[in-house]
Amino acid sequence: MRYYNIKGEFKALQKEYPCLELKYGDDFYVIEGFIGFSTVISDKKIEDEYKIKLHIPKNYPKNMISAYEAGGRISPSPDNHRNSDGTLCIGLPVEVARILAPNYRLIDYVEKILIGYLAQYSYFEKFKHWPFGEAAHGTEGIVEYYKERYNLPDTKSVLDFLKILQSCIQNRQKGYERCRCGCGKLYKNCKRQRKILKYGQKSYDYLSDIKAIEDWLKSAATPSYPSF
Amino acid sequence: MLTKENCEIEKKLNQIAQDIAIPEDKYKDAEKRYEALGEWLAGENSELKEYNPKIYPQGSFALGSAIKPQEGCEYDVDLICLFQKGLNTSNISQKELKRLVGDRIKAHGTYSKLLDPKEGSRRCWTLKYNDESKFHLDILPAIPDEWTHFSEEKYRAGAINQAIFITDKKHREYENITKDWLKSNPQGYINWFYSQMHEKMMRNQKSLLAASESVKEFPSYKRGTTLQKAIQLLKYHRDINFGHDEDKPISIIITTLATKAYNGEDNLFDALKNICANMQNYIEISENNVYRVENPVNSKENFADKWQENPRKREIFFKWLNSLNQLFKELLKENADISQTLDNAYRRKIVPKKSVVLSDTVKPWSL
Numbered sequence: 001m002r003y004y005n006i007k008g009e010f011k012a013l014q015k016e017y018p019c020l021e022l023k024y025g026d027d028f029y030v031i032e033g034f035i036g037f038s039t040v041i042s043d044k045k046i047e048d049e050y051k052i053k054l055h056i057p058k059n060y061p062k063n064m065i066s067a068y069e070a071g072g073r074i075s076p077s078p079d080n081h082r083n084s085d086g087t088l089c090i091g092l093p094v095e096v097a098r099i100l101a102p103n104y105r106l107i108d109y110v111e112k113i114l115i116g117y118l119a120q121y122s123y124f125e126k127f128k129h130w131p132f133g134e135a136a137h138g139t140e141g142i143v144e145y146y147k148e149r150y151n152l153p154d155t156k157s158v159l160d161f162l163k164i165l166q167s168c169i170q171n172r173q174k175g176y177e178r179c180r181c182g183c184g185k186l187y188k189n190c191k192r193q194r195k196i197l198k199y200g201q202k203s204y205d206y207l208s209d210i211k212a213i214e215d216w217l218k219s220a221a222t223p224s225y226p227s228f
Numbered sequence: 229m230l231t232k233e234n235c236e237i238e239k240k241l242n243q244i245a246q247d248i249a250i251p252e253d254k255y256k257d258a259e260k261r262y263e264a265l266g267e268w269l270a271g272e273n274s275e276l277k278e279y280n281p282k283i284y285p286q287g288s289f290a291l292g293s294a295i296k297p298q299e300g301c302e303y304d305v306d307l308i309c310l311f312q313k314g315l316n317t318s319n320i321s322q323k324e325l326k327r328l329v330g331d332r333i334k335a336h337g338t339y340s341k342l343l344d345p346k347e348g349s350r351r352c353w354t355l356k357y358n359d360e361s362k363f364h365l366d367i368l369p370a371i372p373d374e375w376t377h378f379s380e381e382k383y384r385a386g387a388i389n390q391a392i393f394i395t396d397k398k399h400r401e402y403e404n405i406t407k408d409w410l411k412s413n414p415q416g417y418i419n420w421f422y423s424q425m426h427e428k429m430m431r432n433q434k435s436l437l438a439a440s441e442s443v444k445e446f447p448s449y450k451r452g453t454t455l456q457k458a459i460q461l462l463k464y465h466r467d468i469n470f471g472h473d474e475d476k477p478i479s480i481i482i483t484t485l486a487t488k489a490y491n492g493e494d495n496l497f498d499a500l501k502n503i504c505a506n507m508q509n510y511i512e513i514s515e516n517n518v519y520r521v522e523n524p525v526n527s528k529e530n531f532a533d534k535w536q537e538n539p540r541k542r543e544i545f546f547k548w549l550n551s552l553n554q555l556f557k558e559l560l561k562e563n564a565d566i567s568q569t570l571d572n573a574y575r576r577k578i579v580p581k582k583s584v585v586l587s588d589t590v591k592p593w594s595l
Contacts, residue, residue, distance in 0.1 A: 016582055019580075037582055039586050073246075090592065092591075099590065117590070120592060121592075137593070141593045
């Protein structure tokens with residue numbers, strides 16, 4: 001596992017956001033304090049500050065950061081994209097991975113992911129709608145994301161695609177092996193594979209998304225009987 | 229109703245109130261600890277068991293108006309340990325009562341180590357928890373008041389049976405069997421506070437509350453109400469601006485006057501503004517220029533009695549109140565910088581707003 005320099009990353013973060021502190025917990029590092037930002041969304045100036053808390057797992061980026069709004073401003077509700085355990089639902093894990101890869105710098109997490117969400121929430125508070133829309137809840141959102149990004153027609157093709165992606169990225173194929181995408185060519189000659197690898201995330205574990213989609217398909221297939 | 233500008237003030241005040249309030253889990257932590265202590269004091273082998281001891285919180289912790297301690301200080305949880313039967317002023321002295329409680333605490337390995345100072349403080353035994361929770365429990369031994377003096381004092385109806393006697397090392401009769409003990413009634417005050425708050429809220433917000441709560445009984449020990457937040461902000465403002473002054477306004481005066489001046493407002497801005505404007509109307513000034521902030525439960529007690537012997541305390545109180553009313557004047561000016569003004573008043577670190585360009589933003593998504 002690659003060593004993650006939390007001290008150095010935090011130092012760089014604190015330079016830009018001085019009202020933050022780093023603490024060392026048992027299972028994770030904790031960053032807490034205030035974040036202030038000024039930005040523009042859809043031509044509207046959005047300026048705000050939030051009290052936040054971040055739990056950074058010791059094996060980050062293998063496990064993702066959990067973000068909390070600690071100032072009591074965002075009440076728990078799916079509409080606010082805040083879970084009942086207090087964590088903010090900042091975005092699809094695969095999207096977060098795409099933006100933060102390959103170095104997963106803390107400053108990038110704060111500016112691109114956390115402030116991205118908080119600014120959208122400030123906009124939502126003021127104008128009563130999310131400026132860039134919302135991803136559908138749960139696995140449906142995950143499927144929609146892949147369909148859109150890789151131009152796939154339906155859930156089944158998303159599942160097939162992800163399985164290929166997973167096996168190619170996680171267990172890199174040797175150039176002289178038959179390509180796993182099923183085209184018949186040698187891996188080194190398959191252009192489709194190159195494309196997939198170019199847009200996939202090496203550090204992302206697609207297995208969890210594959211499992212979620214499989215479970216989702218199963219529950220959709222078996223009709224749920226009303227309970228009497 | 230809040231205007232657009234006042235909404236910003238309201239939002240910021242709530243933000244500050246949220247920052248300074250003690251988090252719910254800390255309340256729960258403290259409850260667990262004092263309940264465990266109560267079980268030890270009334271435990272099977274305890275010599276105190278026959279006196280039926282009961283532990284309950286008093287002060288800001290019970291009133292839901294506690295605020296985070298200043299840097300380097302700890303949370304203070306005041307508790308009463310009341311012996312409900314078998315002990316009275318004819319069979320025990322203050323010193324003996326204090327010793328009884330102290331001995332039982334010392335008989336417990338862990339509590340014994342947490343006791344600090346070992347010989348007890350003036351009115352209580354203090355347990356200091358060294359872990360990350362950073363609080364200490366002050367336990368005041370007490371017996372029920374014997375009502376012999378009540379004809380002299382006008383007591384609030386219903387509060388009499390909660391009145392207690394507590395111990396005080398500096399009391400002239402500390403070591404003697406006598407009817408002369410230090411009197412108090414924290415439970416009576418707590419009940420007054422909650423019933424006042426509820427009554428005023430019902431009057432003002434009848435339609436809002438009647439739907440959700442029973443009219444007959446008041447909600448027990450709520451936290452996070454508008455009045456509680458207002459009192460927290462008042463106390464915090466006092467701490468920030470007069471914290472090191474030994475003549476600073478005391479919390480019981482602030483709490484009592486704020487509760488009397490509160491008119492059931494449902495938003496923090498109006499509540500605070502009106503409380504600050506009207507608090508002083510509830511200070512009585514007698515003919516010979518004696519200032520009284522009457523204990524609403526016991527009319528004989530004057531919370532402002534020290535203002536007589538030390539007029540500076542009175543001056544500081546009005547200075548503090550004046551600075552609050554000035555603050556509201558500033559906030560209500562046209563083009564006021566709300567954020568800056570409040571951050572200054574509460575000496576909060578101004579959070580710089582970094583300019584950020586959002587590109588490739590992630591859509592919010594929930595499980």
